[in-house]
Amino acid sequence: EVQLVESGGGLVESGGSLRLSCTSSGLTLSDAWMNWIRQAPGKGLEWVGRIRSNVDGGTTDDATLLKGRFTISRDDSKNTLYLQMDGLKTEDTAVYYCFASGRWGQGTLVSVSS
Amino acid sequence: QAVVTQEPSLTVSPGGTVTLTCGSSTGAVTSGHNPYWFQQKPGQVPRTMISETSNKQSWTPARFSGSLLGGKAVLTLSGAQPEDEAEYYCLLSYSNFRVFGGGTKLTVL
Numbered sequence: 159e160v161q162l163v164e165s166g167g168g169l170v171e172s173g174g175s176l177r178l179s180c181t182s183s184g185l186t187l188s189d190a191w192m193n194w195i196r197q198a199p200g201k202g203l204e205w206v207g208r209i210r211s212n213v214d215g216g217t218t219d220d221a222t223l224l225k226g227r228f229t230i231s232r233d234d235s236k237n238t239l240y241l242q243m244d245g246l247k248t249e250d251t252a253v254y255y256c257f258a259s260g261r262w263g264q265g266t267l268v269s270v271s272s
Numbered sequence: 273q274a275v276v277t278q279e280p281s282l283t284v285s286p287g288g289t290v291t292l293t294c295g296s297s298t299g300a301v302t303s304g305h306n307p308y309w310f311q312q313k314p315g316q317v318p319r320t321m322i323s324e325t326s327n328k329q330s331w332t333p334a335r336f337s338g339s340l341l342g343g344k345a346v347l348t349l350s351g352a353q354p355e356d357e358a359e360y361y362c363l364l365s366y367s368n369f370r371v372f373g374g375g376t377k378l379t380v381l
Contacts (some may be wrong), residue, residue: 193370203310203318205362205370219368222273260320260329 160184160261161257167266174246178266180239180256188212188234190259194241196252197265205236206230206254211240274298275293276364283381284352292347292376294362300343301364303315306352307345308363311356312375318361352380 162185164179180192191214194206207220209230218230229242239256246268253265275297284290294307301307309322320329320337325345329335335351357380362373 195372202359202375203312203363203372205363207374208370221369255317259322262317264317264322 160259162256162258162261162263164256164263164266167254168270169269169271170246172246172248172270172272174270175242175244176246176268178242178243178254178268180242180263182237182239182258185259185261187232187237188216189241192230192232192239193257194230194239195255195257196229196250196268197255198249198252201252204252206241211250245250248272273369274364274366274371276362276371276373278360278362278376280374281377281379283379284349284356286352286354286380287352288352289348290352290378291350292349292360292362293341294345294347294364294373294377295343296364298366301340301345303340305345305364305366307338307340309336309345309347310363313358313362321360329377349378354380356380 159185165245170176181201193208196204206231209218227245229241251270253267255265256263277295303325308324310318311321312318313338326338339346339350359373359375
């Protein structure tokens with residue numbers, strides 16, 4: 159069974175950085191189009207970005223509103239997906255999920271204080 | 273950036289049928305938008321119900337179905353159960369980005 163597990167969330171001050179990770183059992187991440195999705199408290203789902211599978215080029219796309227502050231990458235040797243978040247703002251406070259092949263991780267909470 | 277629209281709320285009677293729609297500000301939704309439907313109950317992780325317009329996941333009850341109708345992606349629930357009360361989100365893919373709809377709060381009452 160495919161399982162996705164996020165980690166790396168926590169409390170950070172505005173302007174700071176954080177790196178989230180997503181590991182998997184049962185799924186080789188380099189074979190999948192991996193997405194990061196977030197959900198602010200009491201709000202809807204918001205697509206953050208994705209990385210294509212290696213066979214599809216391994217390139218990334220991200221939501222325009224992020225203005226390049228977030229970077230998605232993958233370490234195939236560790237079967238791990240990353241979300242590097244820089245220049246964090248209070249409005250980035252959310253639960254961050256990784257999503258692929260119909261599966262969701264349990265999410266990791268990022269809280270940005272002013 | 274495209275805007276994806278969903279009904280903010282819908283109500284269905286137990287055993288009844290309801291249709292949730294997902295539209296795009298860029299025009300008709302097609303299979304090329306690779307529509308997904310997700311169910312989320314309070315305090316829980318979202319759950320994928322439909323992928324690629326109409327493909328059910330192994331855990332998706334048979335009463336749920338996905339399709340395209342009238343230029344929109346559609347999630348149909350036939351024979352609603354109390355446990356189907358939840359928020360439902362659609363997700364559409366564009367050339368280099370994806371966009372969620374604002375969600376439909378479905379009440380079974």
